[in-house]
Amino acid sequence: MVVLIIKPTMKIALFFLVLFHSVLIGNQDPVPSKYNVQEATLCQGDNLVLGDKEIKFKEIISDSRCPKRVSCIWAGEVKVLVEFYQDGKFKGEKVITGSNYSAGNASVTASTDISIAEFFKNSEFVIKKVVVMPYPEAGYKIGEEEYSLQLMVSQALKK
Template identity: 50%
Template sequence: MKISVFFLALLHSAFLALQEPVPPKYSIHTKKLCQGDMMHLGSKGIKFKKVVSDSRCPRGGAITCIWAGEVKVLVEFYEDGKLKGEKVLKGSNISINDHEVVAGTGISIVDFFNQEKDLKISSIAVYPYPDGKSDISANEYSLDLQISEKMVTD
């Protein structure tokens, strides 16, 4: 009995391996933006306006934090060169042993644009990460922005 189950599983996996790969359902757009920069998606654009607040727990052991904190950034949405709206995005990318861990956001932004496709901010990360030694000036900040756009399927 065990041998027949093994061969059935082996045969099943062989059939799965021969199938055509499933086309991706989403197109991923990634860009690093400095304050004032814009990410273009065809006629649409997302502009990194400014950092509203940054309460992330500084790197290193000098300060003990009760929570990881968060960073808030203001972004503007444009279509055909016209401002369509703005939104404050919250992120909590944290530093663990000098590695950044970026939290996904899943924020739908389709309401800002004239389209029916699913368009989401899938992750944001704000740099530099606070070190607790010095303040970060506004022009030092950058934003890693990842947008996922649902592809139209036939």
């Protein structure tokens, strides 16, 4: 068994060494990102604007997610209709299906990575995260106007 004894002067020297090291690391220039990431929470009818491109939260098609504090055999799923526009022109629509679940007070969803490049030519757009809120509760029907959609969209930057 090895016992390491650190004298008070060594503690001070070690403290300043760690402090100096953290200052050097903290002052480094950040690595430029290869992606432009935007995140927004949209109410029904709202748009996420990405330059000349837009993603619109059109509507909730269905919501069969298992309510909070209820045991279900199937977790259920939620289907969301989103529309895509470029320069104000309709480019298409897509139904996104997911099953984000409730964990305490937070809604959690798995990584999505839904490519939407088909709607925006010459662009590498990916929907990274989709969370539909609120999460259902037993005995309460969510009104259409209560839903919101949290989206995270990533676009690969050109080199």
